[in-house]
Amino acid sequence: MADTTSQQGAAIESGAGANVPAVKITVRPNGPFRVEGPVSLVDVEGKEWDLTGKPAISLCRCGLSSKRPFCDGNHGREGWKCDASPIPSVPVAQG
Numbered sequence: 001m002a003d004t005t006s007q008q009g010a011a012i013e014s015g016a017g018a019n020v021p022a023v024k025i026t027v028r029p030n031g032p033f034r035v036e037g038p039v040s041l042v043d044v045e046g047k048e049w050d051l052t053g054k055p056a057i058s059l060c061r062c063g064l065s066s067k068r069p070f071c072d073g074n075h076g077r078e079g080w081k082c083d084a085s086p087i088p089s090v091p092v093a094q095g
């Protein structure tokens, strides 16, 4: 059975019935993705960044960081703009 998320910021029930902390990703206005929770970050070859002692990380989404995949603040210095919010769901007409 697939994992299911209970509530935002809560735990995820795994198929084995164990609860693991949920990961929260916040899309910062004009900034990075803020990732909180137990994650592993790997490149395409599976090599893993050491995130020991980091309860949260910020991932660059502007492409201007010199420390990619991490944000180094260049988005702000360069005036990068991108607001992103979920598109409200629209009920599908039944007909």
Ligand code: FES
Binding pocket: 031, 032, 033, 059, 060, 061, 062, 063, 064, 065, 070, 071, 072, 073, 074, 075, 076
């Ligand atoms: S999002 Fe911060 S440097 Fe790209």
